[in-house]
Amino acid sequence: MKLQQLRYLTEVARCNLNVSEAAVALHTSQPGVSKQIKLLENELGVTVFERSGKRLVRVTEAGRAILDIAQRILREADNMKRVGDEFADGESGSLVIATTHTQARYALPSVVARFVEKHPRVRLSMHQGSPTQIAEWTLKGEADIAIATEALDQYPQLLMLPCHQWTHCVIAPQGHPILDGRPLSLAELARWPLITYDSAFAGRSRINSAFERAQLVPNVVLAAIDADVIKTYVNLNLGLGIIAHQAYDAARDAGLVALEAGQLFGSNTTRIGLCRGNHIRRFEYDFIELFAPQLTRRAVDMAIAGQGDEYQL
Numbered sequence: 001m002k003l004q005q006l007r008y009l010t011e012v013a014r015c016n017l018n019v020s021e022a023a024v025a026l027h028t029s030q031p032g033v034s035k036q037i038k039l040l041e042n043e044l045g046v047t048v049f050e051r052s053g054k055r056l057v058r059v060t061e062a063g064r065a066i067l068d069i070a071q072r073i074l075r076e077a078d079n080m081k082r083v084g085d086e087f088a089d090g091e092s093g094s095l096v097i098a099t100t101h102t103q104a105r106y107a108l109p110s111v112v113a114r115f116v117e118k119h120p121r122v123r124l125s126m127h128q129g130s131p132t133q134i135a136e137w138t139l140k141g142e143a144d145i146a147i148a149t150e151a152l153d154q155y156p157q158l159l160m161l162p163c164h165q166w167t168h169c170v171i172a173p174q175g176h177p178i179l180d181g182r183p184l185s186l187a188e189l190a191r192w193p194l195i196t197y198d199s200a201f202a203g204r205s206r207i208n209s210a211f212e213r214a215q216l217v218p219n220v221v222l223a224a225i226d227a228d229v230i231k232t233y234v235n236l237n238l239g240l241g242i243i244a245h246q247a248y249d250a251a252r253d254a255g256l257v258a259l260e261a262g263q264l265f266g267s268n269t270t271r272i273g274l275c276r277g278n279h280i281r282r283f284e285y286d287f288i289e290l291f292a293p294q295l296t297r298r299a300v301d302m303a304i305a306g307q308g309d310e311y312q313l
Contacts, residue, residue, distance in 0.1 A: 003077055005040040006070040008033045009048060013067050017049060017056040075277045078141065083279055094123040095283060098134040098143035100201060101226035103270065106246045107164070108147070111290045118290075119283045130200045130225070138275055144284060146273035147291070149203055158273035159303060163292035165269050167262030168203060169248055171234050171241040174257055178240060184259050186214045193221040193239030195230045203268040207242055210265045231256060244268075280304075 008026065012033065015021040023030040041048055048063035049056040059067065099108065104126055116124060127137055131148040135155045138146040146152055153160055170189065172178050178188060190211065197204040204223075211218045221239050224230050227247035234241040235255060242265075248258045272288060272295070274280065285297045 001040065001043060002036075003074065005036045006074055008036050009040060010067060010070050010074060012037065012049070012056065013059065017058070019056065072277070075275075078278070093121075093281065093283065094125070095145070095281075095287060096125050096127060096143040097145050097147060097287075098127045098129065098137045099147040100131065100134065100149070101128055101228075102149075102201070102244055102247060103147050104128050105226065105228070106244070107270070108291070111287070114290050115283075115287050118286060122283050130198075132200065135273060138273055141275070144274075144278075145287065147270065148273070149268050149270050150200055150205060152271050152273040155273070157276055159276050161272040161274070161288070161292070161295055161300065161303060163270045163272055163295065165267045166203075167245050167260065167267050168207065168242050168265045169245040169258040170261045171231065171243060171248060171253070171256045171258050173234060173237060174255055176240070176257075179257055179259070184261060184264065186211060186216055186264055189240065189242075189264075190216040190218055193219050194242060195222045195224070195233050195239045196220060196242040197227075197230070198223045198225050201225050203244065203265070206265045206268060274300075274304075276304075 008022070011022040011026055012019055015025065019033050020030050023033045026033065037048065044066065046062040046066070047060050048066055050058045050060055097108070108126075112124065112126075115122075127134075127143055129137070131150040131152060134143070134146045134148050135152055135158060137143040139155065139157055146158065147163075152158055170178070170184060178184070178192065182188070196207060199205070199208070207218075219239075222230075222233055224233075227241075227243040230241045230243050231247075231253060233239070241256075242261065245258070245260070245262075248256070250258070272292065280300065285300060288295050288300060289297070
């Protein structure tokens with residue numbers, strides 16, 4: 001039995017039994033993957049995948065148990081390497097953060113600056129994507145820490161650590177009638193063209209839910225993945241913008257005025273996601289605490305130990 005065989009096995013399962021897709025992900029050939037899986041089945045004396053001709057069609061009962069064990073073995077093998085690297089290299093290594101544009105642009109710059117100053121020998125890199133991409137990169141080991149608002153809580157394999165709460169604001173060009181001092185309402189917003197986030201980003205689900213509860217249909221004329229695009233088109237008078245409040249700066253966003261909208265859409269929680277079972281290196285603890293000071297090493301370890309499934313703000 002080889003670790004390589006276990007990697008082939010788990011990747012085929014992850015790719016919904018598509019051996020060709022798994023071979024591409026593993027940078028090898030389809031016949032090679034099939035051969036190694038068959039060799040492993042022969043060694044174990046059980047069938048992991050039922051076949052119809054040359055196609056894999058389902059995971060057997062024994063296969064499900066074997067896949068669970070294989071995933072644990074691979075995770076612990078990776079943990080051994082992480083521990084070895086950490087103690088061999090001291091304060092050097094690499095840290096990959098997966099996050100959204102909003103977090104990368106507005107929440108993380110000061111954190112990154114302090115981290116780099118504290119850990120100059122750690123290679124820090126950042127992947128930006130949708131919350132779903134962020135979660136999957138972290139689960140696949142392509143990122144160490146996930147940071148997002150949406151979607152992360154849909155992945156039970158991720159340990160969720162709430163970090164910050166934030167609200168939306170409505171932005172409008174100076175002189176817009178919505179700035180006349182009347183209380184802001186969903187009914188008033190529904191009268192105007194709106195520009196806000198794509199459905200997968202930055203609390204868009206709360207915006208949708210608020211209008212649905214009020215039995216109103218918002219006129220969303222443009223959906224974007226980041227606040228900078230939204231502000232650009234609000235400046236062009238294409239519509240009112242709904243963005244994360246942290247993305248608005250009165251000095252930087254000259255010509256735009258923000259109205260607090262937390263009372264309409266509620267609060268949102270930014271979370272850190274860590275792959276359950278992964279060894280957390282010392283500089284990872286430091287990055288987490290720099291981003292969310294309440295998430296000390298002790299608090300993170302308590303969450304890992306299951307003393308509260310999710311650390312509460």
